[in-house]
Amino acid sequence: MPTRITHVNDAGDALEPHELRAWMAFLAAGHLVDHEIERQLKRDGGLSHAEFEVLVKLRSAPERRLRMSDLAREVMVSKSRLTYQVTQLERAGFVKRSGCATDRRSVWAELTDDGAAALDRVRPGHRRVVRETLIDVLTPAEIELLGDALSRVADRLRGR
């Protein structure tokens, strides 16, 4: 047990050593892992991580397409940022936009065959990086617990 705490952990209190360590590790790991991911995707397919995420979400969507705003929510980017990214992906021929019949405000973003192919090209390397940087460094128990804990963290924040 660490030093005995005599008062309640009120919001705003300094973090305790263990908490601070977890926070700093969380930050650093996030930074570093993302940096590796970004590097690999750029090198193997000229994609940014966000663009990759867009393609991934589209691939697993029904009919390989999603409305812009749903896509933005999935990938967790702002609408204006998504507009830009999809424009880039469209320019590359990986995504195609089309109007939505039932709601003429919305726009479908649909994965093209070229987009699917691009995804296939980078995916093996992507998986390798995910393994090498994160998964293979953790024990099965840690993977389990990390999944539980961070899912809870994410779920909390989504419901805001």
Added chain:
Amino acid sequence: MPTRITHVNDAGDALEPHELRAWMAFLAAGHLVDHEIERQLKRDGGLSHAEFEVLVKLRSAPERRLRMSDLAREVMVSKSRLTYQVTQLERAGFVKRSGCATDRRSVWAELTDDGAAALDRVRPGHRRVVRETLIDVLTPAEIELLGDALSRVADRLRGR
């Protein structure tokens, strides 16, 4: 290496459900927590997260100052990005640059009193967000394990 492999987790193989879950949670939690952090710092002190990190590192450095490149390494930011950020912070009066006597290539970035004050202003809110979004959502055991596991992940990547 045999080419006969059918189920071994060779690099490049699809992630298993548990692994995928951990990976997605890691990504999502990182995104969402950082978003909250960014929001609070911007609102309470007009600082970006990276700028805040710069001030934090400087505060705990001897004489409240660091050389630009050491600072960049600490904050895990590219040199050119740090140059920009420090220029902004200097403009705001939170940091002061000065030449280094022993190595005339280097530049000291030093935290000013105004910078320290700015830090004091945003810190309580910052801690609150760290608690609310991450720490308070985890059990002590999870905090412990998260710290261990992600420190290992980060350490691995630093040594590249």
Added chain:
DNA sequence: GCAAGATGATTCAAATTCAGACCATTTAGA
């Protein structure tokens, strides 16, 4: 049926980030 407000998406200018070129030291080696 219709005005007020919500929603979906894009646009614009300003701010930030990136990668690489560049300049001035410093360091190492022959």
Added chain:
DNA sequence: TCTAAATGGTCTGAATTTGAATCATCTTGC
């Protein structure tokens, strides 16, 4: 000592991101 390579920082132009404003289309309540 001289020179080539390494290091520390900045600068530049292009790319990206941000946040607010805008536009068009739904939705709601009356």
